[in-house]
Amino acid sequence: MSTKAxxxxxRLMLAPxxxxxxxxxxxxxxxxxxxxxxxFLPLRGGFQGWVGFENYARFVGSSAFWPAVQTTVxxxxxxxxxxxxxxxxxxxxxxxxxxxxxxVRILVIAPFFVMPTVxxxxxxxxxxxxxxxxxxxxxxxxxxxxxxxxxxxxxxxxILIVSxxxxxxxxxxxxxxxxxxxxxxxEAAEMDGAPVLSRFWHIILPHLSRAITxxxxxxxxxxxxxxxxxFVTTQGxxxxxxxxxxxxxxxxxxxxVGLGSAGGIYAVILANIFALFLMRIVGKNLDR
Amino acid sequence: MGRIVLEQVTKSFGDVxxxxxxxxxxxxxxxxxFVGPSGCGKSxxxxxxxxxxxxxxxxxxIDGRECSDIPPAKRGLAMVFQSYALYPHMTVRxxxxxxxxxxxxxxxxxxxxxxxxxxxxxxxEYLDRRPGxxxxxxxxxxxxxxxxxxxxAAFLFDEPLSNLDAALRVGMRLEISQLHNRLKTTMVYVxxxxxxxxxxxxxxxxxxxxxxxxxxxxxxxxxNPRNLFVAGFIGSPKMNLLEGPEAAKHDAHTIGIRPEHIKxxxxxxxxxxxxGVSEHLGSDTFFHVHDTGLAExxxxxxxxxxxxxxxxxxxxxxxxxxxxxxxxxxxxxx
Amino acid sequence: xxxxxxxxxxxxxxxxxxxxxxxxxxxxxxxILTSFKTxxxxxxxxxxxxxxxxxxxxxxxxxxxxxxxxxxWNSIIIAGGSxxxxxxxxxxxxxxxxxxxxxxxxxxxxxxxxxKMLPAVGVLYPIYLIFIQLGLLDSRFGLTIVIMLINLPIxxxxxxxxxxxxxxxxxxxxxxxGAGLREEILFVLTPMAIPGIASTVLLNIILAWNEAFWTLNxxxxxxxxxxxxxxxxxxxxxxxxxxxxxxxxxAIAPILILGWFSQKQLVRGLTFGAxx
Numbered sequence: 001m002s003t004k005a006x007x008x009x010x011r012l013m014l015a016p017x018x019x020x021x022x023x024x025x026x027x028x029x030x031x032x033x034x035x036x037x038x039x040f041l042p043l044r045g046g047f048q049g050w051v052g053f054e055n056y057a058r059f060v061g062s063s064a065f066w067p068a069v070q071t072t073v074x075x076x077x078x079x080x081x082x083x084x085x086x087x088x089x090x091x092x093x094x095x096x097x098x099x100x101x102x103x104v105r106i107l108v109i110a111p112f113f114v115m116p117t118v119x120x121x122x123x124x125x126x127x128x129x130x131x132x133x134x135x136x137x138x139x140x141x142x143x144x145x146x147x148x149x150x151x152x153x154x155x156x157x158x159i160l161i162v163s164x165x166x167x168x169x170x171x172x173x174x175x176x177x178x179x180x181x182x183x184x185x186x187e188a189a190e191m192d193g194a195p196v197l198s199r200f201w202h203i204i205l206p207h208l209s210r211a212i213t214x215x216x217x218x219x220x221x222x223x224x225x226x227x228x229x230x231f232v233t234t235q236g237x238x239x240x241x242x243x244x245x246x247x248x249x250x251x252x253x254x255x256x257v258g259l260g261s262a263g264g265i266y267a268v269i270l271a272n273i274f275a276l277f278l279m280r281i282v283g284k285n286l287d288r
Numbered sequence: 289m290g291r292i293v294l295e296q297v298t299k300s301f302g303d304v305x306x307x308x309x310x311x312x313x314x315x316x317x318x319x320x321x322f323v324g325p326s327g328c329g330k331s332x333x334x335x336x337x338x339x340x341x342x343x344x345x346x347x348x349x350i351d352g353r354e355c356s357d358i359p360p361a362k363r364g365l366a367m368v369f370q371s372y373a374l375y376p377h378m379t380v381r382x383x384x385x386x387x388x389x390x391x392x393x394x395x396x397x398x399x400x401x402x403x404x405x406x407x408x409x410x411x412x413e414y415l416d417r418r419p420g421x422x423x424x425x426x427x428x429x430x431x432x433x434x435x436x437x438x439x440x441a442a443f444l445f446d447e448p449l450s451n452l453d454a455a456l457r458v459g460m461r462l463e464i465s466q467l468h469n470r471l472k473t474t475m476v477y478v479x480x481x482x483x484x485x486x487x488x489x490x491x492x493x494x495x496x497x498x499x500x501x502x503x504x505x506x507x508x509x510x511x512n513p514r515n516l517f518v519a520g521f522i523g524s525p526k527m528n529l530l531e532g533p534e535a536a537k538h539d540a541h542t543i544g545i546r547p548e549h550i551k552x553x554x555x556x557x558x559x560x561x562x563x564g565v566s567e568h569l570g571s572d573t574f575f576h577v578h579d580t581g582l583a584e585x586x587x588x589x590x591x592x593x594x595x596x597x598x599x600x601x602x603x604x605x606x607x608x609x610x611x612x613x614x615x616x617x618x619x620x621x622x
Numbered sequence: 623x624x625x626x627x628x629x630x631x632x633x634x635x636x637x638x639x640x641x642x643x644x645x646x647x648x649x650x651x652x653x654i655l656t657s658f659k660t661x662x663x664x665x666x667x668x669x670x671x672x673x674x675x676x677x678x679x680x681x682x683x684x685x686x687x688x689x690x691x692x693x694x695w696n697s698i699i700i701a702g703g704s705x706x707x708x709x710x711x712x713x714x715x716x717x718x719x720x721x722x723x724x725x726x727x728x729x730x731x732x733x734x735x736x737x738k739m740l741p742a743v744g745v746l747y748p749i750y751l752i753f754i755q756l757g758l759l760d761s762r763f764g765l766t767i768v769i770m771l772i773n774l775p776i777x778x779x780x781x782x783x784x785x786x787x788x789x790x791x792x793x794x795x796x797x798x799x800g801a802g803l804r805e806e807i808l809f810v811l812t813p814m815a816i817p818g819i820a821s822t823v824l825l826n827i828i829l830a831w832n833e834a835f836w837t838l839n840x841x842x843x844x845x846x847x848x849x850x851x852x853x854x855x856x857x858x859x860x861x862x863x864x865x866x867x868x869x870x871x872x873a874i875a876p877i878l879i880l881g882w883f884s885q886k887q888l889v890r891g892l893t894f895g896a897x898x
Contacts, residue, residue, distance in 0.1 A: 010722035013714035017778055018730065020711060024771045025737045031748035090642065098635040106882050107643035110650055113881030116834045117852040118870040122653050124856075126863055132665035134652065141668065164649065173897050176889045214893050225741050228834030228849065232856040247743045252839065257747050264744035275739035279732050340794050361800035373795035377813040386809075390800035434799070 035261035055262035078159035087170030112168035116228035154238035177211035217278040290442035290474030297346035323485040324495035366435035374419040442474035516618035540613035547589040549610035557603030657867035664863035680868035697847035701830035704770035716781035738775040784818025821887035
């Protein structure tokens, strides 16, 4: 199909995208890598010499590191658990015949389109505020003491807020996957005498496994980078400082660029581990 | 005019040779069918003629003009694709008129030709619909319409009926044949279905692995298959091919006898066997006979009213004058 | 499934689904409702639901006090500009990979995907530094470029999967019909690609509109879009729920509407075509 002329034209058309992305990736990443081997404090004298791997050791050795890792794992794991489990259930429900299916779908999907800063602030103030929040009203209505959500159970609160935002994403993808299941397969299983629950376990769930993997990988990559919701709710206090937030604080708040850059390189490596798995799945998809 | 001459044409994709050097002449006005199993290179050959693939070497001449370096549109050919390849965003009218529009033909001439083609193909009332609103058969007609308005030197068909259901296929087969009778334009038709080949072709080209196995009229291929491959490929049900002592009796490595050339009898005959599956078509009945000692199963054709049951022992007599003999290399023995 | 579902079963499904749907939607609904209340009603206990004095006062105050329209304008320019610029780069790239694939195409696509996975925080300081050097800090232009770049892989991927669905035979048919490259692109390819292009544009406006990492870190007063505007409510003074709600409603309404139109495309775009 392709002649030589069209091939070189195609390369020319591809070039801007490749060059832009290459620059976007290589230039800052190289800089981060270089900074990570420096003692670099822009507000206190700037460049103060090469320090080898000291920043890497200090970043891991600091008292804030392990708690941040723990928080990150808790938040990512918690959100994944909630969104995947509820997402499957919701997707199954939305796949059932009902009246007003389209409208329910719209209602369920809506949170995904809400700006992260709005999500954070609306939940923080109008729901989780211990005095005027709606949840406080609810607790008092049932005679309980209002929970001070963002300082008593801060990590759980963040998980709740983030899950609310990402549940629609999981639901939508899983619903799409369920709808692509050949109904003859389910009918065959029914003819074979499989009850509802085993049809779910043996047919629906395996069919969904690829979609679930994709949801987990994509969400992980986005969740690791969660920033705005923490920025507007707790500012990383009360043990909600994730790895991303810790690096942000090192770089921009305390302006310890060398240390932050070492953290940044850790984050890049971490994200790439997940990205590798995701790319293998997506790559297989390309071959079909 | 549409005389297509292929000389020493080859095609390779990288290291894989799909068409080894091949010569073929398609005469003007002839309905030629390329037939063969999937992967035999028949579609590639058609696409080489169309110009959708570049030849690796060799020459293609259409009406004496060397075409191997000319882009598809300039070769004066029209093609009907397997998937119909209609433009989904255009109405039927626009679809059919598209090649005319590309040729910068006047509006009046475009309209005249489209109306004419639509009338021939019974599409007049669908002209303002989009392809998505048409049935498979109608889409096929639109694709043909788009081909005929150009008044091409030759039509190329790439398995055009394989997406239609069985009943429609028989109807469209007839329509294409009638079209050929009326237009008398060269047509090159690719199919894997030997029935289509037999019913439509003036001349059949049997291909295997890029090689031409045999070229001939349908009856030539039926009566004088040049080798075992053609013998087995042409004819339905397939020719019975027998090896061993029975073949040796006729001084051959393999003998072939078509189901319709074997006489069936309840009482006596050269061979005997047990009836397995019977297929009743009404007009004919095909018996699959086992335990003949000749081959796994021998297929025979009998009249529709001949009745034997499963397990009956029957007798078979081949018509020796209709027997085909092949040597160890599968070549026909004179 | 041609079996009839009993009305009872359907009624139960409907009831359960609606309750859950409204529960999930509730924070948004509550925000919208609150935006029409007075500040006192906004924090009333027990809460007031629908029967209050509906007022547009909050919207007026938000508009006046915080120069809302400038933030809105910044959001529109950044989201629209990054999408338009991105498409300019992405369409040719996706086109060439879909229709003139080479043996490197798959690797290039996957590599582009991997750049999307780059954690922003890892390159925060270099970008910050580059922005200072180039005088791009707190400029709409700088932010537009950055947001275009972070969404470029998604654009290319989405367009690629759409272009891939255009059957090659149709392009061949056009070539047989006498169309040159120009006519092929103009009369056949473009009309068939428009739905895919439209979906890609839609999804990218949404993503750009909601982007909050770079907008929060690279802007101050001049170029801040709505994400940053809303964030300024995180250190409140006095009663502000109704005003926060009004500001939030204005910030999310346009994107909610766009989002509902693009549900299906969202799946394809965010899963890089792995789920359709």
